[in-house]
Amino acid sequence: MTAQAPDTTSLLEAPVLVHVTRGGFVESAHRATLVATDAAGGTPLRHGRVDDPVLPRSSLKPIQALAMVRAGLDLPPHLLALVCASHSAEEVHREGVAEALASVGLDLTALQNTPALPLGELEHARWLAAGRAPEPVAQDCSGKHAGMLVTCKVNGWPIEDYLDPAHPLQQAIRTTTEEVVGAVTHTTVDGCGAPLFAVPLRGLAGAFGLLAAADEGSDEGRVAAAMRTAPHMVGGTDRDVTAFMESVPGLIAKDGAESVYAAGLSDGRGVAIKVADGTSGTRARRGLLAHALLALGVDTEGLRALADQPVLGHGRPVGAVEVVGLTS
Numbered sequence: 197m198t199a200q201a202p203d204t205t206s207l208l209e210a211p212v213l214v215h216v217t218r219g220g221f222v223e224s225a226h227r228a229t230l231v232a233t234d235a236a237g238g239t240p241l242r243h244g245r246v247d248d249p250v251l252p253r254s255s256l257k258p259i260q261a262l263a264m265v266r267a268g269l270d271l272p273p274h275l276l277a278l279v280c281a282s283h284s285a286e287e288v289h290r291e292g293v294a295e296a297l298a299s300v301g302l303d304l305t306a307l308q309n310t311p312a313l314p315l316g317e318l319e320h321a322r323w324l325a326a327g328r329a330p331e332p333v334a335q336d337c338s339g340k341h342a343g344m345l346v347t348c349k350v351n352g353w354p355i356e357d358y359l360d361p362a363h364p365l366q367q368a369i370r371t372t373t374e375e376v377v378g379a380v381t382h383t384t385v386d387g388c389g390a391p392l393f394a395v396p397l398r399g400l401a402g403a404f405g406l407l408a409a410a411d412e413g414s415d416e417g418r419v420a421a422a423m424r425t426a427p428h429m430v431g432g433t434d435r436d437v438t439a440f441m442e443s444v445p446g447l448i449a450k451d452g453a454e455s456v457y458a459a460g461l462s463d464g465r466g467v468a469i470k471v472a473d474g475t476s477g478t479r480a481r482r483g484l485l486a487h488a489l490l491a492l493g494v495d496t497e498g499l500r501a502l503a504d505q506p507v508l509g510h511g512r513p514v515g516a517v518e519v520v521g522l523t524s
Contacts (some may be wrong), residue, residue, distance in 0.1 A: 205245065205248075206229060206244065206245045206248040206250075206470075206472075207227070207472040208227075208472070209244070209245065210227035210228055210229045210243075210244040210245070210470075210472045211227060211228070211243050211244055211521065212225045212226065212227050212520070212521070213226065213227070213228045213230060213243060213480070213484060213519060213520060213521060213522060214226040214228065214471075214477075214480040214483060214484065214517060214518065214519055214520065215517075215518045215520050216479070216507060216515070216516075216517050216518070217507065217515040217516055217518055218507050218509065218514055218515040219509070219514050219515060220515075221515075223507075223515070226471055226472070226473060226477045226480035227244075227471070227472035227473070228243070228244065228455075228469060228470065228471045228472060228477070228480060228481075228484055229243060229244030229245060229246055229248075229250075229397055229469070229470045229472070230242075230243045230244065230246075230467070230468070230469045230470075230484055230488060230522070231243070231244075231246035231397055231398045231401050231467070231468055232401060232465060232466065232467045232488055232491075232492055233398060233401045233402045233405055233465065233466045233467075234405070234464065234465050235405060235409060235463065235464030235465065237402075239398065240465075240492065241467070241488055241491060241492070241522070241523075243521075243522070246396070246397050246398045246468075247396050247397070247398055248396065248397065249381045249382065249394040249395055249396055249397075250394065250395070250396075250397050250400070250456065250470045251382075251384070251392055251393075251394050251454070251456075252377075252392075252393075252395060252400050252452055252456055252458070253386065253387075253392070253452035253453040253454055253456050254282040254336070254337065254386075254450065254451065254452040254453060254456075255400065255450045255451065255452035255456045255457065255458040255468070256373070256377075256392070256393070256395075256400075256452070257279070257280045257281065257282070257337075257340055257450055258280045258404070258407060258419050258420075258423065258448065258450055259369075259372060259373055259376055259377060259403055259407075260279075260340060260343075260369050260372075260373075260390075261276065261279045261280045261340070261343060261419050262372055262376065262407070262415055262416055262419050263368050263369040263371070263372035263373070264279065264343050264344065264346075264347040264365075264368075264369075265415045265418055265419060266368070266372060266415050267347050267350070267351060267365070267368050268347065268350040268351060269343055269346055269347045269350065270350075271296055271299070271343070271346065273421060273422040273425040273426055274292065274422070274425070274426040274429050275292055275295060275296045275339075275429075276343075276418065276419065276422035277422040277423050277425065277426035277427070277429035277430050278292045278293065278296065278339035278342070278343075278426075278429045278430075279296075279339050279340055279342070279343030280339075280340075280419065280422065280423055280430055280450065281336070281339045281340070281429055281430045281431065282315065282336040282337065282430075282431065282437075282450075282451060282452075283315070283336055283338075283339055283429065283430070283431065283432055284314060284315045284316025284319055284336070284431065284432030284433060284435060285313075285314030285315060285316055285319050285320075285323075285333070285334040285335070285336065285338075285432075286314075286316055286319050286432050286433065288428070288429070289338075289339065289429065289432065290333050290334070290338075292339065292342075292429065293307075293333050293338045293339055293342045294333070296339070296342040296343065296346055297342050297345060297346070299346060300345070300346050300349035300350065301349070302345055302346075302349065302355075304331075304332065304333050306345050306355060307332035307333060307338055307341050307342070307345070308332070308341065308358065308359055308389060309332050309335050309337050309338055309340075309341040309388040309389055309390070310332070310335055310337075310387065310388050310389055311329070311330035311331050311332050311334075311335065312330045312331075312332075312334055312335035312336070313330050313334055314334045315336045315432075316432050316433060316434075316435075317434070318433070319334075319432075335388060336388075337386075337387075337388035337390070339429075340388070340390070341388065341390070344358055344365055344390070345358060347365055348365055351364070351365075353365060359389050359390055359391070361383060361391045366390075366391050369391070370383075370391070370393060373393050373395065376403045376406060377395045377396070377399040377400055377402075377403045378395050378396045378398075378399030379395070379396070380393040380394065380395060381394050381395075382394035387453060397468045397470055398468070400458050400466075400468040401458060401460075401466035401467055401468035402466050403458075403460075403466065404448060404449075404450075404458045404459055404460030404466040404467070404468070405460045405461065405464045405465050405466030406460070406464070406466075407419055407420045407448060407460050408420050408446065408447070408448050408460030408461055408462050408464070408466070409460070409461075409462055409463060409464035420448050420460070423441065423448045423449075423450075424441060424446070424447075424448060427441035427442050430449075430450065431451070435451075436451070436482045436502060437449050437450060437451045439498065439502060440459065440485065440486075440499075440502060442498065443496050443497075443498025443499050443501070443502065444461075444489065444494055444496055444498070444499055445462075445496075446461060446462030446463075447459060447460070447461060447462075447489075447494075448460050449485070451481070453475070454470075454471075454474040454475060455469075455470065455471035455473070455474055455475065455476075455477040455478050455480065455481045456468075456469065456470050456471075456481070457469040457481045457482075457484070457485045459485060459489070461489075461492075461494065465492060467485060467488045467489065467492075469481055469484050469485060469488070471484070479505065479517055480517065482502060482505065483502075483503060483505050483517050483518075483519050484519055484522075485502075486499055486500075486502040486503035486519075487503055487519040487522050488522065490503060491522055491523075503519075504516075505517035
């Protein structure tokens with residue numbers, strides 16, 4: 197029996213939205229799907245098959261955090277922001293993971309996420325210089341896993357199998373994901389070991405707009421307020437996800453592996469991006485988010501700086517990562 201060919205239509209038919217130029221020559225191009233939504237359900241920006249499912253990877257973390265808050269997770273803002281994070285494993289991040297776990301009598305040995313080296317360039321170098329091996333706390337998802345463990349302890353759920361898709365925690369996360377983002381069409385395993393759901397890209401944008409516009413007293417508003425209060429906990433030093441939130445008042449944003457990005461504005465508008473060539477398209481997603489926000493009328497000095505991505509030749513700008521064709 198012949199296996200059915202995978203459906204790659206959304207990736208192969210995605211429009212070219214980014215050129216990488218060098219000396220006036222287009223050296224590379226990136227295809228991407230991009231959508232902006234508004235509070236009324238409209239799509240002021242729409243490029244590619246935006247209703248098709250994507251794996252949101254770590255861009256789903258604020259939604260996962262919302263499910264945990266609904267299930268009784270009650271952490272101070274800087275630690276709740278860490279639950280939403282793909283952090284750089286700076287000391288403040290690692291200490292935050294330990295603090296969250298200690299609040300329910302656990303320590304770092306309870307973490308079941310994949311051991312890794314720090315994501316942050318400087319912290320990565322320091323880690324290797326110290327001769328340290330990969331550890332779960334250094335992996336960028338350890339904040340989310342700490343939140344999962346705390347949620348389990350609050351509810352009296354077992355912690356030994358908290359990553360099992362049938363576990364009450366993961367069932368609660370799936371329920372919230374389907375309610376806030378949209379239908380789950382595929383379930384797999386994320387890089388950290390947690391269940392991962394495929395959801396519509398347009399639904400991801402809408403969910404971020406919903407979180408960003410929510411009243412601070414609501415569960416959704418608590419998640420958004422935590423990210424705004426502690427953007428450094430969501431990313432780290434020299435991370436563009438942190439810079440976006442520091443540069444645009446009211447914005448929440450979350451990057452994800454394989455070149456996914458999602459953001460929400462306080463007026464209920466949301467943006468979601470998937471670059472077709474995955475990891476190699478990481479350079480494209482920053483400019484796409486910056487230019488999408490500019491196209492929506494958001495304009496700050498910091499945002500314009502994020503939109504400017506020079507290509508260097510012998511240390512001097514000779515080209516750029518240029519967003520093209522981004523129209524409503």
